[in-house]
Amino acid sequence: MDNHNAVRSDRALVDELGDAWLIAPSTEPTVRDLLVEATHTVRELLATHGRPPSSMTVRAGGIAIELAWDGPQTIAERPVATAEPVAAPVKHHIGAPTVGVFYRAPAPGAEPFVAVGDTVKAGQQVGVLEVMKLMVPVEAGQGGTIVAVLRTDGEQVEFDEPLFELAPITS
């Protein structure tokens, strides 16, 4: 926070307040000085609370300024300018539904079911596993974009072994 600006604002506030509520001519030590002190405190309180007070009382005689906030009197952290909170990228995998031999395409030489960058829907077939001459489809459990293919064509895999990395679609 820029201190210089804060002091200037304080003076501006004091001038306003002085115009509105200062009735008695100033005497020494000046009420003005006390007001400056008080308004400075008010500024701080307003700044540290994230929301405006529910009530405010200002008395000029003897200087009394009361501010009140509803709810718990916790001092909120001074709002710090931060970037929008970015969720750490969650890695989602499409795992092997069975132990078997992993194939990326429905037949030798055919186009792979999916490639990196493809968007897939939940339930879409992305590969196939051969178990004892039986073909078991590998399906995406959720929609998303294929980020990486983790096993090569023809590789033997165990149950639940990650085959694809998937970036889920965020709504």
Place this chain on the structure above:
Amino acid sequence: MTDGFSTVLVANRGEIAVRVARACREMGIRVIGVRSSADPEPAVARLADRVVHIGPAAPKRSYLNGSAVIQAALMTGAEAIHPGYGFLSEDADFAAACAESGLVFIGPRPDVLHRLGDKALARTAMAAAGVPLLPGSIEPARDLVDAKRIADDIGYPAVIKAVAGGGGRGITVVRTAAEFAEAFRATTTEAQILFGDGRVYVERYLPDARHVEVQVLCDRYGNAVHLGERDCTTQRRHQKLIEETPAPGLPRELLDRMSEAAVRGVLAVGYEGAGTVEFLVDSAHEFHFLEVNCRIQVEHPVTEMVTGIDLVRQQLHIAAGGKLPFTQRDIRPRGAAIECRINAEDPDRDFAPAPGVLREFSPPTGPFVRLDTHVYPGYRIPAAYDSLIAKLIVWGADRETALKRAMFALDEFRISGDGVKTTVGYLAAVLADPAFSAQTGDLGVSR
């Protein structure tokens, strides 16, 4: 003969996966383990070259998923699959699928598994081999009228058993003729739901019978031996609690005849590997065939303790085309052995599973004490599977010594954890029961 396997996949979990992996390591065989999502840090990982994640917690999608298991074997270069017990161990279709994929299933051939897994076919085969059956039907009962007629013929109490039953399920005891119709309907319905096969057969029920089984080993060249018997009479709701060998209080001559019948029976069906023939021994000391278990059994260590023969090692040796390295005369059981099954169950809440995280797990040690387990402090007992967490096996020069040693060992056991309850205290009470030490097997908890 072959040089044996170089890589074996252990298609199981828990203590038996560890047990099988140990035998493999001793034989210089590379071990591949499997796991489900409910077993994130399996103990077998310490012994395995690699552990393959084959599926989620549900057994049907992992440990019972034959395709996933075979796929894991193929992608790790395993030549054989050891199924342990339970799960895929007696699944004829799985054994056939292994063969189709060029893998050795460590166990009997698929056709033998099918024949012995169907209790009606098994009874027929055993009857043909001259193994005595319980009075009752050999073929499954056609319907209620047929079943009732058989029961009326053999007399009550009778027992209705599911053809596809196992693990103590699908069995109903019928005390009187009046109860029969309802029991028949209940058993067939349960069998249909549990096993997908509603067929049942009817047998004489022997209320005071002892449950005694014979361990056999067969190679593919027609050689077979028995390794003595195990008495598994102490059960709770058809679940075994304590097993011991030799069977206490039974004449040696009877046990020898029973063991010989067991060998005759398995040879007749072309059995290969380790197997167990279960019998009931009645109060007149007659024995009757119950079923064949085509796998390594939970209670196999008691036989190992008295014979000094590593049964899992023999399974691996036989499956690789090896010949039995001994004859019947070489097998000389010594002393007595007892196994106690320690389950994560609450005896005060009708043995409801009581899983959780083990804070303390400090098992007994010392001479002639063996502990087979897969758990450790910090281990989370998954609720998805069987509650067996450890097997305590002790050996003694005689039954009395073994019994005392087992009691001391149970007393030394320290297991605790949030929500965890175990059967340790209950087992100690059973061992201390005069009925148990008196060898009657009648504990009021059995059967």
